[in-house]
Amino acid sequence: MAAYIPVPRDLTRVKSKILFNLTKRQLICFGAGALIGVPSFFLLKRIGSTSVAAMGMILIMLPAFLLAMYERDGQPLEVIAKHFIESKFIRPKVRPYQTDNYYEILSRISEAKKEVDRIVSVYEKRKSPAGRKAAGKHLKKGPEKGRGDRGGGKEK
Template sequence: MAYVPVPKDLTRVKSKLVFNLTKRQIICFSLGALAGVPLFFLTKGAVGTSVASLLMIMAMIPFFMFAMYERHGQPLEVLLRHYMQARFVRPSRRIYQTENFYATIEENIRSRREVKRILHGKAH
């Protein structure tokens, strides 16, 4: 009897297009190839084949990371955006401030008493 595993969480299932890759992976791999292969052929004559291949690999790694890396269901660009916001945009030291409700009531009572004094002509 044939057995097919069915995942419990169907939101994690991604549709595969070609070679068991998602559309996102295909796009990122294509962009990596468009960046790396011309770089290899342009630098091969000047620096040698091994150095040119290392340069090609270094140029393609970011595209591969964007295609494959995922943590807690979030792709790399979402994780980088959260990191940039936490590191540079938001303040690093957040001050805990509370609003004292009773102090607000007391201030309101004091201001009403002062208005009453001013209105009734009882100035200090």
């Protein structure tokens, strides 16, 4: 009789096993839990009975075990806990929908340009009002008569 081996459809979700059919993450978390839990068992055994020490060791090692084994939708426990804490405590409860209206942006830009022009003109008037009048005399106010390129109409 043939033995069937289940093969997952998505091979990217398969995690490589290192030792005792455990992943590197699981080995690190179990090792950290053992480093904390076993000495705590012997310390609690001196204070109380063996069953109390065993329950204390289980409670102390439980977070490391959960960090190693729990996973939802491909995300480990610390990522899920981070998202939960952000959504419940850090972010505001009511998040209104806000848009950036393009026309409001353009109007703010034009208002800013007007304000800059106003500030610059006030500064130039304060700096040298006589100098501006003298510099403005050589500028022509309009097209001269007799020039066909700027007259815009019939010559008389």
